[in-house]
Amino acid sequence: MENNWPLWEIFIRSKNGLSHKHVGSLHASDEEMAMQNARDVYTRRSEGVSIWLVESKHITASNPDNGDSMFDPANDKVYRHPTFYDLPEELKHI
Amino acid sequence: MDTSFAYILHLADNALILGQRLSEWCGHGPILEQDMAMTNISLDLVGQSRSLFQLAGELEGKGRSEDDLAFMRVEIDYKNCLLAEQPNGDFAKTILRQFFYDAFSFHNYTALLQSSNEQVRAIAEKSLKEVTYHLKWSSEWVIRLVDGTEESLLRMKTALLELWTFTGELYTPVDYEIKAAESGLGVDFDKIKTLWLEEVNKVFDMAGIKVPVGGWMQKGGKKGIHTEHLGFLLADMQYLQRTYPGQKW
Amino acid sequence: MEKNLEEIFQSRIDREEKIEPKDWMPDDYRKTLIRQISQHAHSEIVGMLPEGNWITRAPTLKRKVGLMAKVQDEAGHGLYLYSAAETLGVDRDTLFEQLHSGKAKYSSIFNYPTVTWADIGAIGWLVDGAAIMNQVPLCRCSYGPYARAMVRVCKEESFHQRQGFEILLSLSQGSEEQKRMLQSAVDRWWWPSVMMFGPSDDDSPNSAKSMKWKIKRFSNDDLRQKFVDVCYEQAKVLNVTLPDPDIKWNEERGHYDFGLIDWEEFWQVIKGNGPCNKERLAARNKAWDEGAWVREAAMAHAAKRKERSNKKKVA
Numbered sequence: 001m002e003n004n005w006p007l008w009e010i011f012i013r014s015k016n017g018l019s020h021k022h023v024g025s026l027h028a029s030d031e032e033m034a035m036q037n038a039r040d041v042y043t044r045r046s047e048g049v050s051i052w053l054v055e056s057k058h059i060t061a062s063n064p065d066n067g068d069s070m071f072d073p074a075n076d077k078v079y080r081h082p083t084f085y086d087l088p089e090e091l092k093h094i
Numbered sequence: 095m096d097t098s099f100a101y102i103l104h105l106a107d108n109a110l111i112l113g114q115r116l117s118e119w120c121g122h123g124p125i126l127e128q129d130m131a132m133t134n135i136s137l138d139l140v141g142q143s144r145s146l147f148q149l150a151g152e153l154e155g156k157g158r159s160e161d162d163l164a165f166m167r168v169e170i171d172y173k174n175c176l177l178a179e180q181p182n183g184d185f186a187k188t189i190l191r192q193f194f195y196d197a198f199s200f201h202n203y204t205a206l207l208q209s210s211n212e213q214v215r216a217i218a219e220k221s222l223k224e225v226t227y228h229l230k231w232s233s234e235w236v237i238r239l240v241d242g243t244e245e246s247l248l249r250m251k252t253a254l255l256e257l258w259t260f261t262g263e264l265y266t267p268v269d270y271e272i273k274a275a276e277s278g279l280g281v282d283f284d285k286i287k288t289l290w291l292e293e294v295n296k297v298f299d300m301a302g303i304k305v306p307v308g309g310w311m312q313k314g315g316k317k318g319i320h321t322e323h324l325g326f327l328l329a330d331m332q333y334l335q336r337t338y339p340g341q342k343w
Numbered sequence: 344m345e346k347n348l349e350e351i352f353q354s355r356i357d358r359e360e361k362i363e364p365k366d367w368m369p370d371d372y373r374k375t376l377i378r379q380i381s382q383h384a385h386s387e388i389v390g391m392l393p394e395g396n397w398i399t400r401a402p403t404l405k406r407k408v409g410l411m412a413k414v415q416d417e418a419g420h421g422l423y424l425y426s427a428a429e430t431l432g433v434d435r436d437t438l439f440e441q442l443h444s445g446k447a448k449y450s451s452i453f454n455y456p457t458v459t460w461a462d463i464g465a466i467g468w469l470v471d472g473a474a475i476m477n478q479v480p481l482c483r484c485s486y487g488p489y490a491r492a493m494v495r496v497c498k499e500e501s502f503h504q505r506q507g508f509e510i511l512l513s514l515s516q517g518s519e520e521q522k523r524m525l526q527s528a529v530d531r532w533w534w535p536s537v538m539m540f541g542p543s544d545d546d547s548p549n550s551a552k553s554m555k556w557k558i559k560r561f562s563n564d565d566l567r568q569k570f571v572d573v574c575y576e577q578a579k580v581l582n583v584t585l586p587d588p589d590i591k592w593n594e595e596r597g598h599y600d601f602g603l604i605d606w607e608e609f610w611q612v613i614k615g616n617g618p619c620n621k622e623r624l625a626a627r628n629k630a631w632d633e634g635a636w637v638r639e640a641a642m643a644h645a646a647k648r649k650e651r652s653n654k655k656k657v658a
Binding site: 110114117118120121122123124125126127128129130133134136137140141143144147160161164165184185237238239241242243245246249330331333334335338341342343 | 388391392395398399400401402403404405406407408411412414415418419421422425460510513514516517518520521626629630631633634635636637638639640641643644647648
Binding site: 003004005007023024025026027029030033041044045061063064065 | 416
């Protein structure tokens with residue numbers, strides 16, 4: 001019998017209008033308990049209005065060893081940023 | 095003694111004594127997350143007792159503070175149900191005691207939303223939010239432990255044998271409760287009894303365990319006649335106030 | 344190749360880049376972190392015991408809820424820290440085993456008894472005060488999950504010290520008996536708190552490495568000096584004497600000089616000879632062992648429920 005309770009990752013929306021943000025993890029034997037634990041552990045000081053949780057083993061993460069090929073190619077695509085385009089100062093509302 | 099004072103004091107004592115019991119778990123829970131959950135519930139209960147003691151003090155009109163009422167009475171003046179003072183035992187017993195109390199408290203506070211006293215309505219509204227969560231927590235644990243392993247089922251059955259006899263008192267009114275119901279301050283106990291039994295049956299059904307039939311019910315706590323456990327609890331709780339009376343802390 | 348990786352790693356640290364769980368890191372860095380974070384987590388959990396002692400005996404309802412919330416926070420801090428340790432590839436139950444078997448260490452301050460109510464105040468003022476000084480720099484620790492956990496811990500910890508000081512302040516304004524209680528607690532907690540910063544840097548083998556890796560930012564002695572300087576001033580507000588006849592202002596250094604620390608006592612307590620080492624460990628073991636059937640039942644229920652819902656889907 002495996003008695004170690006699985007690990008869950010907890011995401012909390014601090015107020016409406018903001019996205020959920022990872023706040024930490026905890027152990028629980030099932031979803032209901034994980035939700036209650038998340039409330040008891042991570043919102044004791046009114047830190048949230050909504051909770052997402054997922055069992056840690058279900059998260060797929062990018063591999064940091066591939067960081068160069070994953071993320072560096074975006075570095076020279078400056079044309080994706082608004083400041084790349086030179087416009088006259090007098091132009092407004094754009 | 096004024097009946098509305100006695101009635102509010104009784105509600106306050108219920109919350110305080112159970113909160114005090116539950117706080118004994120702090121630092122000793124079966125797993126960190128549940129240690130925190132139990133402390134949260136205990137904090138809610140002591141918080142409820144403070145609001146109720148303050149109101150009781152006002153109703154009495156003798157200038158007694160929440161701490162005077164919480165710490166400076168003797169055993170026979172406490173009006174909590176016997177259930178609340180029962181020792182924690184193992185986690186199964188704590189869970190079942192909590193569940194029986196939560197099921198009562200949930201319906202009691204729901205009914206108190208209609209109380210004739212505005213402050214009681216305000217306390218009920220705030221407390222009901224807390225108790226709704228407690229009831230969900232304890233119900234789910236009842237189901238988990240009954241459904242879990244042979245050992246957890248056996249422990250739950252043992253706890254049921256020990257605690258069932260203290261449940262009747264929850265919904266059997268004493269004089270000040272009957273008067274409070276008549277004046278509109280309190281609640282209708284026939285309804286509470288029905289709702290409590292429905293609630294317990296519902297969760298026991300989901301868990302797969304039966305409510306005992308019949309059986310002798312203990313009573314007395316609400317009238318100040320307690321089990322031996324209360325004296326020890328009070329000795330512990332009142333120690334500083336008794337040893338150094340009249341000090342500020 | 345290995346060397347190259349280590350160089351890249353060190354240059355990231357030097358640039359103040361954070362290291363995240365799946366990044367390459369030297370084995371020793373990982374081990375050092377696991378040891379430090381888990382010791383820190385254990386300290387929080389064991390620290391619940393001496394303070395928890397007084398929850399049922401707190402003198403007022405306000406003090407009762409304040410203390411309960413504080414001890415609960417310690418559970419939370421332990422939990423955040425264990426989570427941070429788990430990102431390094433060790434699970435919490437393994438860390439618990441190390442604590443319960445006596446293999447792992449925790450802050451030796453919690454092996455001292457809480458004799459009076461004033462001890463609760465003294466722990467808040469001195470022990471939490473020392474802890475905060477140690478912990479604030481950890482919010483900038485090079486390991487991301489540890490730093491983030493510490494940000495949370497420090498945010499919550501600030502109320503603990505204020506609560507402790509307020510408890511003592513009430514006693515200092517109270518009866519002779521209360522003042523006596525207060526002085527006794529300060530007498531007993533002062534030196535162990537001064538020792539909390541650990542041995543002098545010359546005798547602390549891991550210090551240099553931890554500084555290089557930016558797990559640690561200030562030397563033990565520097566933090567200790569800061570603590571003494573701050574507390575000396577605060578003690579005046581409480582009207583208590585610190586139990587060190589040698590404390591005096593040193594104009595030249597711009598700091599308070601203080602007496603010699605009894606390191607023999609420090610090492611003895613670490614070795615297990617403090618007044619409460621055995622009790623603390625026994626209490627943790629008892630809670631864990633008696634909780635085994637609960638944890639097992641919850642898992643059994645989760646498994647049964649999954650099975651039932653699978654059957655339903657098939658049918």
